[in-house]
Every structure is written in C-alpha cells, then in structure tokens.
Amino acid sequence: MSSDPGPGQFQFTPMAGAACLRLSGDWTLAHHGALAQQLQTLQPPLAADCQIDCSELGALDTAGASLLLQLLGSERLQQLSQDASALTPERRALLGAVARAMQATQAQAAPAPAPASSAIGDLLEQAGRAMQGFWRHGVGLSGFIGLTLETGLRLLPRPRRWRLTAFAAQLESTGLHALPIVALLTFLVGAVVAFLGATVLQTFGASLYTVHLVAFAFLRELGVLLAAILVAGRTASAFAAQIGSMRADEEIDALRVMGLDPVELLVLPRVLALLVALPILGLVAMASGVAGGMLVCALQLDISPAMFFSVIEQQIGLRHFVVGLSKAPVFAFLIAVIGCLEGFKVAGSAQSVGEHTTSAVVQSIFVVIVVDAVAALFFMEMGW
Template structure:
C-alpha cells in the first residue's frame, strides 16, 4: 500500500491538484488530518490523476468534500473512467452535513425529566398491578375449568427453580447462620449471655432471614431467567405466534411459572431456616461451648410456632411478586439484545426491592398485631 498524497501546483489562473498514491481507506488518514479545514471553497482549476494508484469510496468522498464541492467539477486528466464513475456516484450520494441535536440543560428541563420519570414509574407500577390482576383472572378461569393448567410446564419450572436451587440456598443460609451466631456471641459475651445466641439465630432465621435470603436468591436466579426466556421469545415474535394461534401467553407462560414459584419458595425457605439454624448450631458447639443437645433443648424451650409461621407466611407472597415481575419485564422486551439485558437487570432490581419493601411492611404489621 502507498500512502495517499497530493501536490498543489500553482499556475496563473489558480492551482492544479495532482493526486498520488492510494486514495483508499487505508492510505487516507494522514491527508485527511491535514486537510480538515478545507471545505472546497478554493477549488482547483484542474485535477491531475496521472499518479493516482487506487481510489475507493473513502478517497472519493475526501476529494469531493475537501476540493471539488458541488458539480460542475474542474476537468480531470488521466482519471480512469471507472474512478470517474465512482467519484460521480459519491458526489451524488454525499449527504449534506446535518446540524447536531443538542441536549438542553437547566432547571426547567430537569423538572421536566423528573416529571417524566415519576410518571413513568407510576405507570410501571400500575402495569404490574394490572398484570397481577390479569394473571389472577386467568388463574380463576383455570380453577373453574374454563382454561387449562399446564402441568408439564409447571412441574418443569418447579424442578428448575426449586430442586436445582436447593444446594445453593442451603449453603448460603448455612454460612449466614454461622456468621450471625459469631456476631451474636461476640456481642452477647460482654453480658455473659452467650446462650442467647440460640434465640438470636433461631428467631432471626425463622422470622426473617430464611425467607428473605431465599427470596433474594430466587429473584436473582429464577426471576432473571424468566425475564430472559420470555424476553427472547418476545424478541423472536414467539409471543405473537402464541397469540395468533389462539392461545393465551399468560395461561401458557405466566401461570405455570407463578404456580411453580409459589410451590417451591416456601419449601426452599423452610430448608433455608433449617440450614441457617444448623450453621448457628455448628458455630455454637465448636466455638461457644453450646453443645448441640443444649442448643436443641433451648430452642424447644424458647422458640414458639408463631415465629415460624410469621416467616413462612411471607414466602408465597414473595413468590408471586418475583414471578410476576420476572414475567412482566420479559413481556416488555423489544427486539434487541440490549433490551433483553436492560429488562433482566430491571427485573432483578425490582424484585429484590419489592421483596425487601414488603418484608419491612410485614414486620410493621406483625409488630402491631403483636405476633
């Protein structure tokens, strides 16, 4: 490759432009940079192409943009007819420069954007409520036998969201249980009340941590999967195909997933409670001198069933929420890879946010109810 070059030969009535080398995308950068302030205002009287080796669209564009301008062009000597055609094509199709859109800054636009965002958030929330209602109606239609329950799909999702999640949920809760026990023991040791670690671990896991940890895990694991799956189906027009075949995407895709999560989340939460307490007990027996027997005896003495029920009663609610958010975000996806990613992120963030928010509300309600 030869680098593109040009030469300006002054003559009495103007200048002659002599082109040299490869006026191609590869050979061009140097002269492109040097001629940036030329805008074809001072045009040559003649072009001499005798030393031009090659010309491509990039070279042609540069020549037209910087020297030739609009037709009619000055005479060109020794230009191959093919290159002449190329130049003409480029000159004809060259777009005129367009003004750039500028973003406006200031207080008023800021208020405007904030307003749009708030409006948008409200609309998303209403959409979620509406979607929940639609799913509920479909579910009722299934109960009275007007629609079918897709057992295969529901069981499949139970396996994937439930059975496959058992190891990770148990491991995570076990570790958190151990950490809580350590933390509790360190603080309580100052009061000589190390044995209260048992209550700390068992209450916190039964009321809060068991179900909360599981819900967060499932939101990250299954909620995101639902969004990505349904989102890809949406992008590939599969959802439209389902509709056009006279089937209902909510019945086919959403209800089985909701049922699957509602079934498995309480079971997983229960396993999480067990693992958490096990983790606490292990730390208790190895580090704090609370033997497993003592741990169990003390738990039986202090822990009441209501703590366990208060925790587990939240699981189905969280399950519905995670499944609905996951499916709805999936259905919002539009036909681009980026859109799938954005909605998957949004699905996980929303689900975890709503789970924690709802958990706080539950805590207040239960406190007022004194349970």
C-alpha cells in the same frame, strides 16, 4: 433588449455616486456553469445602497433565479420581486417564490434557542420524569397481576387445561436446582450471625442468648428473605430471558395467531411452580441457617446441639416460624409476575432482552425487601 442577449452576465458600474449592478443576458440552466464561475469571483457582499438594473435581462428560469438569489440574497431578491417597474409579473412571481422558499428553508434550519435552565429546575424535571415512569410501571404491574389472577381463576374449574408438565418442569428448575445454593448460603450466613452474636454477648456473660438471636433472625426474617433474594436473582432473570427470547423470535405472536393464551401457557405454570418452590426453599433456608448457628455455638460457646434445640423449643414460639413462612407465597407471586412481565416488554433485540432481564432482577429484589420491611412493621404493630 436584443433578440438574442447571449449568456447571462453581471457587472458593477458607477451611477450617481453609488454602485449599480447591471444584469444582462440569459440567466437559464444552459448558462448555469459559466454564471456560477463568475459568481465565485465576487468576494465582497452586495452593498445595501447598490442599485439593480434589469433592463437588459434576457430569459430567466428557476436555475437563473437561484443564481440571482446567491448574488443578491433573499431579502434583496424579495425586494426586486416586488418592484413592478423592473420586471414582468411572471418574472417577479418566479423570483418571489424562490426568495420565499429560501427564507422558509433558513427558518427551518435555524436552531431553536435553548431554553433557560437551572440546576434546581433540571433536578425537579428529572424527579418528575422518574415519578411518572414509576407510576406507569406500577399501573402496568397492577394490570398484569390482575390479568394473571383472572386467568388462574378462569382455569381453576377446568382441570383439562392445567399445564401439569410445564408446571413440573418449572418446579424442578426453580425449586430443586436452587436447593444447594440456598442451603449453602444460608448456612454460612447463620454461622456469621452466630459469630457476631457470640462476640457481642460473650462480653456481657449472655452467650446463651446467641441461640435466641439465630433462631429469631432465621425463623422470622432472614430465612425466607435470603431465599427470596436468591430466587429473585436466579429465577426472575430466567423467566424474563425465556419469555423475552420468545418475544424477540415472534413466538408469542405465533401463539396468539394459533388461538393460545400466552398468559395461560407461559405465565401460570411459572407462577404456580414458584408458589410451591419458594416456601420449600424458605423452610430449607431456615433449617440451614439454624444449623450454621448451632455449629458455631457448639464450637465457640460450648452449647451442645441438645441444649441449642432445647432453648429453641422452650423459649422460641411457633408463631415466629409461621410469620416468617407466611411471607414466602407473597414473595414468590411478585417475583414470578415481575419476571414474566419484563419478558413480555422485550422489544425484539438482544439488547432489549438483556436490559429487561436486568430490570427484572433489580425490581424483584427491591420489591421483596420493601414488602418484607412493610410486613415486619405490620407484624410488630399487631404484636405477632
């Protein structure tokens, strides 16, 4: 080996019937550009039986080792690093480290084999994920209900901490402003129910029972249910958007820093306001639905308002009105708690506010209908 080998080179020479790759010169960073251009001219890959001659190899550094890796490949470079007769221990350690690093990089970059899947397996996986999410949401809602009740009971003997101004403002927003739409909608639904009853019952000569149909439907089920669905779409979304916007603007964190309880300040006034507003809205919905049915009976069936109310007074028991109105506080509490909880779940962006507002509406309507169905079955089994 000469004292100044010069820039690194490689050439193929025949040797005992097989090709031999002869490495010479300095494979260092100073000659990296020239060596890289030479490597670009090498088109075919290195044959497996090709021998490597490193006897004339000069200086070697990490840049040169990376070029040798490109020329030989990681496996051949690993083999060369283990050949004690070809290189000094320092150069063999350098080539071995470069080869191992490249193999580790290739192993990490290699895509993991896709697990075998089937339609049934995917369906069961989705069902399992849905049930797991439903369970987590149920646990979170139960915990928030408990926190709300605990805060309310803690403040009950402390009138000075009652938020009467916030309660009055929320009562106006959730109750007074919702009266027109609730009254109009239930009036129209009452008219439709009476039309359907008149169309069917008139065929059997039992038009008078249209009064029973309208009274039973609105006093026992439809009055409070329609009012609760309207409140769920109108008020639950408002609660989620209001609290969610405060969450996004970090106002909730500011309240906690100031030593104020967000549940006491934001949740309780809304829950109490809806507990008062929804029974009133349910009562208005019952009256409007019955009024719509009475109008259709007077115009279509020649049943006067006096006769209409006389039938209700004599044949419709007061328990149907009590059963229907008793569900209003339960609906109100669940709607308010779900709306506030979804507001607290907002992550901090406008998209998150929209997603949780939509979720509050969907969950509130779903819970209202499920609870109403369970209550109807319970009251029927109890004979009420």
